[in-house]
Amino acid sequence: MDAHRLLVFRQVARSGSIAGAARVLGWTQPAVSQHLRHLERQAGLPLVLRRPRGIQLTEAGRALLEHADALATRLHAAADEMNALARLEGGTVRLAAFPSAAATVVPAAMSLLAARHPALDVRLLQAEPPEALELVTAGEADLAMTFAHDGQPFTVPSGLLGVPVGQDPVRLVLPNGHAQAGAATVDLRDLAADRWIAGCERCTAHLERLCLAAGFTPDIRHGSDDYVVAQSLIARGLGIGMLPRLALRAFRDPGVTVREVPGLRPRALHLIHHREADRIPAVRAAVRAVHDAITE
Known part of the structure; x- marks a missing residue:
């Protein structure tokens, strides 16, 4: 053929x-x-x-x-590898990442890459995990940074490889005047009567699963996958919510209080790429930089 x-x-x-x-x-x-x-x-x-x-x-x-698509990826790998061999450095890596990672981890990783490999061209594409995976599958991105909540299945499409790069703790976010705002830790069972602000589809499913395990169905009044919007609603007493630490690092509304929930497990962070792409120097360097940015 x-x-x-x-x-x-x-x-x-x-x-x-x-x-x-x-x-x-x-x-x-x-x-x-x-x-x-x-x-x-x-x-x-x-x-x-x-x-x-x-x-x-x-x-x-x-x-x-x-x-x-696999052939196009292999050809891209060949071109980048030859370029890297000829110049010792160089190449391009296209990284798709969800918003809170794009606002925190990715800029730190890009800064590390700029210091380590000045000739490397790094391109950021902001996309939620399902869309990021589609970009990699279609050959329109080299790497996708994704997350999976505890209890959610983590499956990698055929031909792709998932590399674990860290964890992102999830925290309870309350308005400053909330009855539980002064507690060091909060039991979910004490929040059964509260109204909730939900996030993306995967985050909403995680919230519902946690609340059901605590013995109640959350009264979800609002939904937004924008962590700035979610915190603004919470700060004004319109509900409570759960947000990952990366989102709280990217933006922290002064009107909210953040508390830990005992037993609440972090979400897992992964970088996804084509199996052949680990031979591309730019991809390998980007994976290392993201891992270093998360652990530093």
């Missing part, structure tokens, strides 16, 4: 149309269509269904796209 045509097919799939792929590649539409027809003959199966507003991948097309 022709590798060049496989990459042309990948561009068609990612663009959603032959016309879109032609614009990205700088080719004519007939040229792209011809490569696609040749690849379909080699595959022995139709790869796309042509629609009035673009294309739709067939089952065979979706399967082949996974191989095309």
Whole structure:
């Protein structure tokens, strides 16, 4: 199977149309269509269904796209590795990270990388874990920083590798005037009558699971995955919530009190990348820098 045509097919799939792929590649539409027809003959199966507003991948097309993405990653690895060998330093690493990490750990890691490898080009993309994983899978990011709460399954898509880089404790956040604000630690059972501010879908599920284990269903009145908004609501007495330490490092509203909850386990932090990408010097350096930034 022709590798060049496989990459042309990948561009068609990612663009959603032959016309879109032609614009990205700088080719004519007939040229792209011809490569696609040749690849379909080699595959022995139709790869796309042509629609009035673009294309739709067939089952065979979706399967082949996974191989095309892997090929694109390998080619990117080869190009970066050759560049690093020629210059001893250099290359590019694209890091996707969730907001609180993008505001704390990632800038610290980027600062370390700038000091250690001045020629390395680091690009930050802010994305929640599911979207960050999609960026890595599609070859649009080299690394994804993700988290998983205790009790939540942590699964890495096929072809990717998860590297643990640390933990992020979760804290209870109360308005300053709350009845439990003066306690050193707080038992969740004492908060059964409170109103709650929830976060992202995964964080909300974690909150509900913890409260149910404590014997009650949380009265969730508001939801925001923005830690500034969540703290603003809490500071004004509109509810209480749970936030990870990274979010509280990034921003701390003076109107809130932070307390520990006994037995509340931290969320696990991971860096996700293609298995082949650990051969890219820039990726290896970025993994080390993130780990160092978390542990320093």
